[in-house]
Amino acid sequence: MSLEFGPMGSICRHDTDHNLIYSRVYPYHIKYSEWETVSNQTNYCYYYSDTKYDSYDTGERHFYDSDYVYDMPVAVKNKKCSNNATAQDNPIAAFCYKVTLKPGEEFSYNLYGGGSIYKDQIIDRIDNIFSKFDVEAELQKAKEYYDANASVFTVETTHKEFDDYVNTWVKKQILAMVLTNRCAKGTCVRNQLQDALGYGLFNKDAENYFSDVISLQQTNGFLRQHHIVNNAYPISGLGLLTMTDGTSWMVNCTAMYCNATKNYDYLNVVLPYNEGGEATVAEHLILGCEYMWNDRGMYGLSLLGDGEWTDPINGPGRGGKGVSTWTSMATVYAFNNLAIALEAIGYDNEVISTLRERASELKDNINKACYIDNQYVAGFNDDGIAYGAQS
Numbered sequence: 001m002s003l004e005f006g007p008m009g010s011i012c013r014h015d016t017d018h019n020l021i022y023s024r025v026y027p028y029h030i031k032y033s034e035w036e037t038v039s040n041q042t043n044y045c046y047y048y049s050d051t052k053y054d055s056y057d058t059g060e061r062h063f064y065d066s067d068y069v070y071d072m073p074v075a076v077k078n079k080k081c082s083n084n085a086t087a088q089d090n091p092i093a094a095f096c097y098k099v100t101l102k103p104g105e106e107f108s109y110n111l112y113g114g115g116s117i118y119k120d121q122i123i124d125r126i127d128n129i130f131s132k133f134d135v136e137a138e139l140q141k142a143k144e145y146y147d148a149n150a151s152v153f154t155v156e157t158t159h160k161e162f163d164d165y166v167n168t169w170v171k172k173q174i175l176a177m178v179l180t181n182r183c184a185k186g187t188c189v190r191n192q193l194q195d196a197l198g199y200g201l202f203n204k205d206a207e208n209y210f211s212d213v214i215s216l217q218q219t220n221g222f223l224r225q226h227h228i229v230n231n232a233y234p235i236s237g238l239g240l241l242t243m244t245d246g247t248s249w250m251v252n253c254t255a256m257y258c259n260a261t262k263n264y265d266y267l268n269v270v271l272p273y274n275e276g277g278e279a280t281v282a283e284h285l286i287l288g289c290e291y292m293w294n295d296r297g298m299y300g301l302s303l304l305g306d307g308e309w310t311d312p313i314n315g316p317g318r319g320g321k322g323v324s325t326w327t328s329m330a331t332v333y334a335f336n337n338l339a340i341a342l343e344a345i346g347y348d349n350e351v352i353s354t355l356r357e358r359a360s361e362l363k364d365n366i367n368k369a370c371y372i373d374n375q376y377v378a379g380f381n382d383d384g385i386a387y388g389a390q391s
Helices: 030-039 062-064 075-078 119-128 135-152 160-183 189-200 207-212 245-262 262-268 281-294 325-344 349-370
Strands: 011-015 018-024 044-049 055-059 091-096 111-116 271-272 278-280
Touching: 011 055, 011 091, 018 091, 018 119, 044 091, 044 119, 055 062, 062 075, 062 091, 075 349, 111 119, 160 189, 189 262, 189 278, 207 245, 207 278, 207 281, 207 325, 245 262, 245 281, 262 281, 262 325, 271 281, 278 281, 281 325, 281 349, 325 349
Parallel strands: none
Antiparallel strands: 011 018, 018 044, 044 111, 055 091, 271 278
């Protein structure tokens, strides 16, 4: 590989004429046979400064001068960057401005970051959008949008830093992930459900995201982990595997949203199934619990299938017999969370009692089978051997 490429085929470059640093990461692929099919695809990340800087860095090695990126960067200590292009390094965008201010003077600049398919698109945005951008007006719009969305759920403690983290930064991150689908081409339902749960604490629009996912549930109760959003990007990589944890995320996140916000009316919303037919949200979740209860194997634990939340563990259950401690625990939580939600709307007591009885039985199964040598093992493979164990 040429020295101009960094880890995973990344490059990072500086464009002096446009006050720009841009990087490209080689397209994600699983098998070597896929390399050629994605080699002509491009994707760039960039940072543009509307004010000229004195120095720059494009790679971690020159900026930090250390493999430990939590130390004070050498560029900060030296009060200047190296002006070096990165080679076989993790890309970064760092600009250094030398400014001398008199009392009362101010200095400001604006940075624009984003993604594009071609470098020409970045230049076009600089010339036709960023150079004409009313930053103050856009900041005001963003502030109004954020205030409207994030002022509902706040905390106040004796630790201001913690309050700022919860009330500001966590919400901004949740908003970014929800509105961009984590910049993903496809749908990973666990990600969508996690983000919708956080979003739902301060915006009822989260129900739209829950509904999108619940409508993908099959009529047997199973919810596949990965789905196609855009036919131009077929499912690949981990998406080709049949993960077993999607159904537990659906029940847990939806029930927890209703319990946390007391918005139990959502359980009565009618949604379709993936293959046709429809049911209330409550009935979708109950069917999901029924599927999880029946989808069990040795020791009465949840089957692993191709994998679960711990993505790298995707082999021990491919024979159809391996079981997962994590999915079993998630199922216990799902049963108990849904029981609380159904109780709040006066649902059938027999259904609620069954959920709690099954949660208790599954909890006992987990503790009896999975707690070995003072820790919980990750599960048992197709041959009944514990994995994720001390020995």
